[in-house]
Amino acid sequence: MKIIDLRSDTVTLPTPAMREAIYRAELGDDVFGEDPTVNRLEKMAAERVGKEAALFVASGTMGNLVCVLTHCARGEEAILGNQSHTFLYEAGGMSALGGIHPHTIRNQTDGTMRLEDIKAAIRDDSAHFPRTRLICLENTHNRCYGAALTPEYTDAVVTMAKKRGLLVHLDGARVFNAAVALGIDVRKLTRSVDSLSFCLSKGLSAPVGSVVCGSSEFIAEARRTRKVLGGGMRQAGIIAAAGIVALQQMVDRIAEDHKNARRLAEGIARIHGLSIDPERVQTNIIYFEVATDRLTADKLVTELSKRGIKILCVGPSRLRMVTHYGISSEDVDLALAALDEVMANV
Numbered sequence: 553m554k555i556i557d558l559r560s561d562t563v564t565l566p567t568p569a570m571r572e573a574i575y576r577a578e579l580g581d582d583v584f585g586e587d588p589t590v591n592r593l594e595k596m597a598a599e600r601v602g603k604e605a606a607l608f609v610a611s612g613t614m615g616n617l618v619c620v621l622t623h624c625a626r627g628e629e630a631i632l633g634n635q636s637h638t639f640l641y642e643a644g645g646m647s648a649l650g651g652i653h654p655h656t657i658r659n660q661t662d663g664t665m666r667l668e669d670i671k672a673a674i675r676d677d678s679a680h681f682p683r684t685r686l687i688c689l690e691n692t693h694n695r696c697y698g699a700a701l702t703p704e705y706t707d708a709v710v711t712m713a714k715k716r717g718l719l720v721h722l723d724g725a726r727v728f729n730a731a732v733a734l735g736i737d738v739r740k741l742t743r744s745v746d747s748l749s750f751c752l753s754k755g756l757s758a759p760v761g762s763v764v765c766g767s768s769e770f771i772a773e774a775r776r777t778r779k780v781l782g783g784g785m786r787q788a789g790i791i792a793a794a795g796i797v798a799l800q801q802m803v804d805r806i807a808e809d810h811k812n813a814r815r816l817a818e819g820i821a822r823i824h825g826l827s828i829d830p831e832r833v834q835t836n837i838i839y840f841e842v843a844t845d846r847l848t849a850d851k852l853v854t855e856l857s858k859r860g861i862k863i864l865c866v867g868p869s870r871l872r873m874v875t876h877y878g879i880s881s882e883d884v885d886l887a888l889a890a891l892d893e894v895m896a897n898v
């Protein structure tokens with residue numbers, strides 16, 4: 553049976569060009585700064601997002617953690633969205649390892665936090681309070697339907713942060729999805745932030761890795777933090793090689809994932825017993841609800857898996873699908889046909 557895996561864009565397998573690049577990668581000891589492939593990837597990544605320097609890390613979680621630990625000292629505070637990946641799904645790393653106090657603010661449905669809410673959350677200078685040091689944004693916003701934050705919004709947050717002497721980090725795990733969806737150069741989304749982390753192993757289909765980007769001074773410190781976390785990898789060019797192919801060949805094709813996601817969402821909207829707002833689907837992430845009490849989200853996942861369609865249950869009636877490299881327009885038709893069949897029989 554053909555398996556169509558729509559659980560996440562992290563399930564992507566490396567392309568033939570990536571496997572070839574991995575095979576041929578020139579290697580060295582990256583902790584000595586001597587892996588030419590890692591050095592090439594870091595240079596390419598920094599240029600691509602308009603920053604001075606970059607650092608290859610093992611994962612998006614490590615990328616965010618390296619940045620937050622580098623920006624903040626123990627007892628300081630980071631403001632972030634209550635739906636943000638860093639707050640919800642990164643094992644509380646900032647507090648567990650850094651003694652950093654997360655201060656959450658409500659995410660709006662478009663992935664933003666209201667400027668007035670951020671302003672109100674910034675602490676006055678008082679011995680009673682933790683010191684606010686950092687604001688974290690997420691683009692695209694995973695839990696908010698893969699919403700793309702605009703350059704105007706990002707710049708407005710940074711301008712406000714600068715006025716209060718604060719730093720801004722961007723969890724840009726899928727920042728290239730945002731740039732493609734908005735039809736802009738990714739630098740517009742990264743130009744004003746102090747640091748960002750983006751993932752090679754999601755929509756860009758590399759098997760492993762993320763890149764942290766920022767000023768040369770920041771990256772030098774971040775390199776120390778990565779070492780503390782045990783993230784100094786030796787002949788890491790073996791995986792960085794795939795990351796180079798990802799940046800060179802896999803960015804523009806993301807538009808196809810967005811088209812497939814929209815078509816899936818429009819198809820779901822036509823199926824009785826399911827509920828979705830297809831207009832909210834701007835990138836490759838779709839959330840929808842089971843809108844009948846004759847079926848739970850869990851049961852829908854089970855029924856679909858019997859038909860070779862894998863999707864994720866994220867609540868009693870809530871489900872998620874993510875399109876990616878390896879999911880074709882025919883796969884979208886097959887997934888919709890399976891959904892139709894299950895829903896017609898409940």
Ligand SMILES: Cc1ncc(COP(=O)(O)O)c(C=O)c1O
Nearest residue numbers: 611612613614637690694723725
């Ligand atoms: C928005 C966002 N940030 C960070 C991460 C963490 O990435 P990783 O799974 O590589 O640790 C994810 C993973 O899905 C994510 O969606």
